[in-house]
Amino acid sequence: xxxxxxxxxxxxxxxxxxxxxxxxxxxxxxxxxxxxxxxxxxxxxxxxxxxxxxxxxxxxxxxxxxxxxxxxxxxxxxxxxxxxxxxxxxxxxxxxxxxxxxxxxxxx
Numbered sequence: 470x471x472x473x474x475x476x477x478x479x480x481x482x483x484x485x486x487x488x489x490x491x492x493x494x495x496x497x498x499x500x501x502x503x504x505x506x507x508x509x510x511x512x513x514x515x516x517x518x519x520x521x522x523x524x525x526x527x528x529x530x531x532x533x534x535x536x537x538x539x540x541x542x543x544x545x546x547x548x549x550x551x552x553x554x555x556x557x558x559x560x561x562x563x564x565x566x567x568x569x570x571x572x573x574x575x576x577x
Contacts (some may be wrong), residue, residue, distance in 0.1 A: 492522070495525060497516055497521070497523040498521075500516055500517070503515070503516050
């Protein structure tokens with residue numbers, strides 16, 4: 470139940486406490502895993518806590534992780550989502566695949 474601005478301030482305070490804690494924990498885990506596995510396996514140097522935090526930020530920038538899954542509709546929709554639609558749409562998918570892959574049967 471929403472209790473106005475007071476409730477928002479409580480949630481904001483929780484958010485401001487929990488997010489840095491999670492970032493610190495994840496950075497620590499990355500540092501420990503890196504230092505336990507990679508120096509011996511690949512011969513790289515050990516990293517510090519702040520380097521592991523920077524590595525996480527770099528991964529976020531390069532790969533766009535840490536987000537919630539987004540639902541896609543339309544042309545960018547994945548095969549599984551399309552297949553879970555109606556039987557007419559599944560038949561359209563089958564026909565499209567036959568058109569696309571039928572050219573390989575003729576050449577064989």
